[in-house]
Amino acid sequence: MTYVDTGLLGHRTQASGGLSSFAHTVVDGFRRMIKIGQAGHLVLEDDCTRSRVTRRERRLEEIQRVISSVSMHLPKGFAVGLNGQFANMMADDAWEDDDAYPSMLSLEAFLLMLLSTKVTQRPGIGTNGRGSITAFWRDGENRLTIDCLPSGNTRWVLTRVNAKGEVERAAAECQPDRLCEVLNAYGPEVWFGQ
Amino acid sequence: MVSEGDELPNPSTVVRYVGLNQMEHYGDNVVGPLPTAFEGRATDDSLSVTWCEYFVGHPDHQLRCAIETIRSSMNVKRKACFCVARTDDLAAAGATFGRAPRAVYLPVPRNDAHAGIYDVMPADLEAITEGELKLLELLAREAWSRFLTREMADALPLAQCEKSPDVS
DSSP states (O other): OOOOOOOSOOOOSSOSOOHHHHHHHHHHHHHHHEEEOTTSOEEESSOOOOTTOOHHHHHHHHHHHHHHHTGGGSOTTHHHHHHHHHHHHTSTTTOOTTSBOOOHHHHHHHHHHHHHHTOOSOOEEEOOSBSOEEEEEEETTEEEEEEEOTTSOEEEEEEEEOTTSOEEEEEEEEOGGGHHHHHGGGOTHHHHOO | OBOTTSBOOSSOEEEEEEOGGGEEEETTEEEEEOGGGGSOOTTOSSEEEEEGGGBOSOHHHHHHHHHHHHHHHSOOOTTOEEEEEEHHHHHHHHHHTTOOOEEEEOOBTTBTTEEEEESOSOSOTTSOOHHHHHHHHHIIIIITOEEEOHHHHHTSOOOOOOBOTTBO
């Protein structure tokens, strides 16, 4: 079954301002939720060892649990929508067997990206197949793609038609909490909403 | 006559298998490929494609044969797409960023029509440069903008899929 995207979403439930401490709140939430095992693998504190659950399903559960744990920091309805999108992304009919699962550091970068840019429109999502989470938005000919990497960084590229009708392309790599500042020159409200 | 290791005649048409997670899609509405679809794999030195004119016939027959060859050579997911490009469009996009993409005939087991596009992938997938990101975006939006879903591919006319006499 395919999750149906509901499009525009409600307003942010958290007052704006204090982004840095806000972002730290989310990171702290991750750390309470997740701990790194001795072998370097991410493990949930809850015991969810069950038979007949594939590694892909297990990773999807981990992703959805983290998203749900920070849902209060996201616009209303975001978490439910994202969880449905990740379920679709990792479904049998869409997931490529050779692809690495989205890493938890990519997820952290993805969520920090959503917070730092103050988006009110949920992105489409994908992956580069090497553990990233790719977020993308489109408004007519204007497209923004942000790849949230296992390194914790983001790599973005955009096509934007300016006021003169000229096509501009821009790209860079930066920390997720810098995105709001670096994208500001390109009128990101066409993708992120107000 | 084109032999293994030769450049494909220009222009040629090539097809690339792209999973749904590297296609821009909103729900079930697929818009086109994402730049990530053309990054390639770290183990490859060229972008893997299938050459349509390897087969004889009308362009739609050739495209269907190329897609059927991909389907028989790998595990194709139901929601995956097939992106189509002309080699002259790839060359033009590459030239914008100082690259000289070239398509080379490289048959592989289970895909006799396989080819590779050189000088189009990022040099280091862990450190993709600004220029490489812009090239990937240009490739996705322009050179590779034509794509077929499973249903669109199934609607193409079936053919015998005979090898062109121009291929050795």
